[in-house]
Amino acid sequence: METFEEVVDQYKPYIYYFIRRYGIRDLEGEFFQLGMIGLWQAWENWDEDRASFSSYAYLCVRREMLRLLDSNSRRIAQQQAFLETVKREDFVRNDDYAVENEWLHTIRKMLTEKQWIWVNEFLIGGYSAREIAEKYGVSENAVKCWGRDARKKLKKNWNITEELNHR
Incomplete structure (x- = not known):
């Protein structure tokens, strides 16, 4: 062959x-x-x-x-x-994103670095307290404290804790 x-x-x-x-x-x-x-x-x-x-x-x-x-x-x-x-309307939703971005920026300004880490990683990113603790080299209780303090601060400034407490 x-x-x-x-x-x-x-x-x-x-x-x-x-x-x-x-x-x-x-x-x-x-x-x-x-x-x-x-x-x-x-x-x-x-x-x-x-x-x-x-x-x-x-x-x-x-x-x-x-x-x-x-x-x-x-x-x-x-x-x-x-x-x-x-539909064309499905692609034209930039305003929603801008409002959401502005809202997150406002929240970011009122929180400390560690509180923002909790909001960004736990609420937005969907990571568990354990995963966040491992990522940042701290205890799980420390991450939970960041979340508790962030919720208090957000409650004081806005009445949005209903949503946060259910997470």
Whole structure:
């Protein structure tokens, strides 16, 4: 049997044929690479009792290219379906983010560094007191104290402890 390099030299036109046949613009070489994979699989798995090598190579190269085309078309269809369900208003929510950012900035100003760590890590980040303690090299009770002090300070300045106490 021939070496794979000899097979590539002889059957590389199959790959180019399918790229042209299906109108593929293969700027990144992805389809050519898949064609080479198909050719390799044909070379590795060919059984001379079942079919000629050229027929088998043709099928293997074609199969790999069609798999990628099918995958790409499904992905494009999913993206298209998503874009059809999304409204312009879904993307124009910058004001909410600006208000939230301003609110957090105001909270940040009134808290100490450690209290802010608790707000940022526990309330916003969703980390447990134990995880925060490990991250900052302090005891879990220290983190709980930061939270207690932050809640007191926020209660004093705003009446938002209902939400904080339920966390």
